[in-house]
Amino acid sequence: MMEAVLELPQFDSGQTPHERADAARNRLRILAAATELVEARGIEHVSMDDVARAACVGTGTLYRRFGDRAGLALALLDQHTREFQDALISGPPPLGPGVAAAERLRAFGEGYLDLVERHVELLVVAEPPGRIVDGGPYSLYATHLALLLREAAPQIDAEFTAQALLAMLRPAQHLYSRRGLGWSLERVRAGWCGLVDSLSGGPGENR
Amino acid sequence: MMEAVLELPQFDSGQTPHERADAARNRLRILAAATELVEARGIEHVSMDDVARAACVGTGTLYRRFGDRAGLALALLDQHTREFQDALISGPPPLGPGVAAAERLRAFGEGYLDLVERHVELLVVAEPPGRIVDGGPYSLYATHLALLLREAAPQIDAEFTAQALLAMLRPAQHLYSRRGLGWSLERVRAGWCGLVDSLSGGPGENR
DNA sequence: CATGTAAACGGAACGCGCTCCGCTTAGGAT
DNA sequence: ATCCTAAGCGGAGCGCGTTCCGTTTACATG
Numbered sequence: 001m002m003e004a005v006l007e008l009p010q011f012d013s014g015q016t017p018h019e020r021a022d023a024a025r026n027r028l029r030i031l032a033a034a035t036e037l038v039e040a041r042g043i044e045h046v047s048m049d050d051v052a053r054a055a056c057v058g059t060g061t062l063y064r065r066f067g068d069r070a071g072l073a074l075a076l077l078d079q080h081t082r083e084f085q086d087a088l089i090s091g092p093p094p095l096g097p098g099v100a101a102a103e104r105l106r107a108f109g110e111g112y113l114d115l116v117e118r119h120v121e122l123l124v125v126a127e128p129p130g131r132i133v134d135g136g137p138y139s140l141y142a143t144h145l146a147l148l149l150r151e152a153a154p155q156i157d158a159e160f161t162a163q164a165l166l167a168m169l170r171p172a173q174h175l176y177s178r179r180g181l182g183w184s185l186e187r188v189r190a191g192w193c194g195l196v197d198s199l200s201g202g203p204g205e206n207r
Numbered sequence: 208m209m210e211a212v213l214e215l216p217q218f219d220s221g222q223t224p225h226e227r228a229d230a231a232r233n234r235l236r237i238l239a240a241a242t243e244l245v246e247a248r249g250i251e252h253v254s255m256d257d258v259a260r261a262a263c264v265g266t267g268t269l270y271r272r273f274g275d276r277a278g279l280a281l282a283l284l285d286q287h288t289r290e291f292q293d294a295l296i297s298g299p300p301p302l303g304p305g306v307a308a309a310e311r312l313r314a315f316g317e318g319y320l321d322l323v324e325r326h327v328e329l330l331v332v333a334e335p336p337g338r339i340v341d342g343g344p345y346s347l348y349a350t351h352l353a354l355l356l357r358e359a360a361p362q363i364d365a366e367f368t369a370q371a372l373l374a375m376l377r378p379a380q381h382l383y384s385r386r387g388l389g390w391s392l393e394r395v396r397a398g399w400c401g402l403v404d405s406l407s408g409g410p411g412e413n414r
Numbered sequence: 415c416a417t418g419t420a421a422a423c424g425g426a427a428c429g430c431g432c433t434c435c436g437c438t439t440a441g442g443a444t
Numbered sequence: 445a446t447c448c449t450a451a452g453c454g455g456a457g458c459g460c461g462t463t464c465c466g467t468t469t470a471c472a473t474g
Contacts, residue, residue: 018441018451020439020440020441020451020452021440021441022439022440022451022452022453023440023451023452023453026452026453047429047430047431048430048431048432049429049430049431052454052455057453057454058453058454058455059431059432059433059454059455060432060433060434060435060452060453060454060455061452061453061454063431063432063433064451064452064453068431068432069430069431069432124337125337127337129336129337130331130332130334130336130379130382132379132380132382132383132387134383134387153405155401155405156401156402156405157394157397157398157401157402160390160394160395160398160399160401160402161398161401161402163375163380163383163384163388164371164372164374164375164398164402165371167371167374167375167377167380168370168371168374170374170380172337172339173339173370173374173377175337175339176339176341176370177370180339180341181370183367187364187367188367190364191364191367191368191371192367194362194363194364194367194368195363195364195367195368195371198360198362198363198406199405199406225471227421227422227469227470227471228470228471229421229422229423229469229470230421230422230423230470233422233423254459254460254461255460255461255462256459256460256461259424259425264423264424265423265424265425266424266425266461266462266463267422267423267424267425267462267463267464267465268422268423268424270461270462270463271421271422271423275461275462276460276461276462
């Protein structure tokens with residue numbers, strides 16, 4: 001609960017000008033305070049001023065570190081998403097490499113749905129109001145999906161389809177599926193698999 | 208530009224208690240003022256206070272009429288979406304009934320993309336921050352798509368797939384496709400058709 | 415026309431995200 | 445040890461969406 005997102009051990013190879021000691025200390029204080037508050041009340045009942053006060057820093061400091069509310073939420077999510085991303089790239093199959101693309105597509109959906117399910121509120125806040133993040137974790141997901149789709153469904157526009165599939169897993173959309181429409185997680189999971197299978201040409205290789 | 212969304216001609220068959228004359232007058236004043244301001248500066252540069260001031264009403268009145276900013280945006284969109292909805296249900300083919308489901312799916316995407324393209328900013332604002340509207344026009348679209356999918360692609364969960372397809376057309380997502388990823392409208396259109404065709408079993412009935 | 419009342423009104427006030435800017439300080443250079 | 449300066453700091457302040465509540469008003473009723 002304390003070692004969330006420690007970014008650079010001491011300094012990072014000359015590129016960034018160095019991170020001042022007080023800045024690092026404040027970053028950790030903020031993350032610790034924010035984690036605690038969010039755990040206690042849920043992020044929708046935690047204001048930026050709450051975090052600043054609990055961390056004993058000014059609001060200016062908070063914003064210089066994390067840019068905005070979405071940035072802070074993203075930082076709080078960082079460890080969880082990083083685990084998932086690592087599993088995608090170098091973890092064991094079927095999430096990681098080593099099996100057919102169609103199967104990995106299914107695994108991606110199921111794994112990501114678990115992630116979303118655990119952290120919806122945070123993920124919703126991490127999505128800036130109105131528009132969608134560019135540099136966030138989504139570009140990696142999109143690339144990953146496009147790669148798998150190119151292999152599993154060569155006849156269609158892989159990048160477009162990757163975005164379309166991803167759109168269904170976006171936090172706000174998932175929240176709507178679950179709470180607005182009242183769908184069970186199992187239904188969403190099954191829907192994802194069905195859709196992906198249909199695109200790759202059926203569950204086996206039939207149809 | 209004046210006759211946007213006149214809700215009830217005089218009174219509506221006993222259900223609603225009647226709409227007071229001043230209330231109706233204010234509603235029209237607000238819509239007229241809002242339309243003008245939005246046309247002049249774009250909605251992102253029009254605050255609720257701006258609208259209230261231009262319409263010569265208090266902010267309280269504004270909020271009682273339209274609920275919130277998203278509600279106002281929705282009201283401003285009303286005429287355009289209504290046209291499209293009518294075309295879906297009772298217009299000429301291929302948007303309206305009379306041709307194969309696969310073709311109508313394609314037409315829906317193309318028509319809706321035109322609508323979104325014309326009114327993205329308004330549509331983005333009409334989408335409440337974080338979560339997605341329940342009673343808005345989306346439920347009609349979802350039902351419509353599900354119906355067509357049930358016919359065109361019987362092997363998959365039609366409602367789920369309807370939501371997935373719709374998710375790609377959501378204003379924020381579309382904005383990302385167009386501006387964030389820099390995709391041309393033609394590419395998005397082609398992507399939609401390709402995806403829909405792939406689900407219904409190919410452009411002809413081949414594959 | 416007089417009266418009662420529910421609906422509508424307006425704008426002050428609140429909460430919150432975010433910015434701005436004058437002051438402080440870490441830490442390299444001398 | 446001292447100095448210099450860029451980075452960091454804090455919190456007052458701003459804009460805006462939204463709510464609250466005391467006052468006003470349309471209009472049904474008698």
